[in-house]
Amino acid sequence: MKHIGNKDIMRLQKTAFLASGTMPADEVLKVYDWASAMRSRGECVVSGFSSKLEQDVLHFLLKGNQPIIMVLARQMYKAVPAALQEAVSQGRLLIISVSEAVRQSKATAFARNRYICQMADSIYMVGVKAESSLYPLQNEYNTKLLH
Numbered sequence: 001m002k003h004i005g006n007k008d009i010m011r012l013q014k015t016a017f018l019a020s021g022t023m024p025a026d027e028v029l030k031v032y033d034w035a036s037a038m039r040s041r042g043e044c045v046v047s048g049f050s051s052k053l054e055q056d057v058l059h060f061l062l063k064g065n066q067p068i069i070m071v072l073a074r075q076m077y078k079a080v081p082a083a084l085q086e087a088v089s090q091g092r093l094l095i096i097s098v099s100e101a102v103r104q105s106k107a108t109a110f111a112r113n114r115y116i117c118q119m120a121d122s123i124y125m126v127g128v129k130a131e132s133s134l135y136p137l138q139n140e141y142n143t144k145l146l147h
Contacts, residue, residue, distance in 0.1 A: 002097045003097070005093045009067045009068075009094045010119075015120060015124060016123040016124065017046070018048075019054050031056075038061065040064070042065060042067075046068075046116055062086075062087055068093045069094045072099070077095065106133065113134065117141040120144060122146050
């Protein structure tokens with residue numbers, strides 16, 4: 001595993017955020033409220049920040065000061081994206097790569113999501129249906145799920 005940023009963040013209590021690719025509008029608003037609350041409380045959030053909703057949550061979180069862990073399902077960035085540079089330089093963002101693949105695939109995304117579930121103390125998982133790739137993880141890690 002490769003990383004960029006503050007590895008000390010790994011020692012903190014972590015809440016994972018995983019969202020299905022398709023979400024009903026009423027759920028999206030609940031997630032925005034949750035992300036704002038996490039930012040206000042300064043709690044560490046870990047995610048792949050891959051789906052559209054996960055990216056929106058990252059946008060909310062980057063406006064705060066809380067620690068963030070981003071887990072990539074592809075090889076490490078050659079250069080940290082501009083939107084992430086300030087958080088890395090402030091020592092509040094840790095970026096981890098769990099794959100050497102050039103691009104994210106279903107298999108690398110599933111491995112990343114499992115890693116996130118394993119490392120998290122609690123998990124906020126939204127939009128999961130039986131056909132979702134998150135469904136097996138929801139069942140496997142149900143004792144960590146926030147309701």
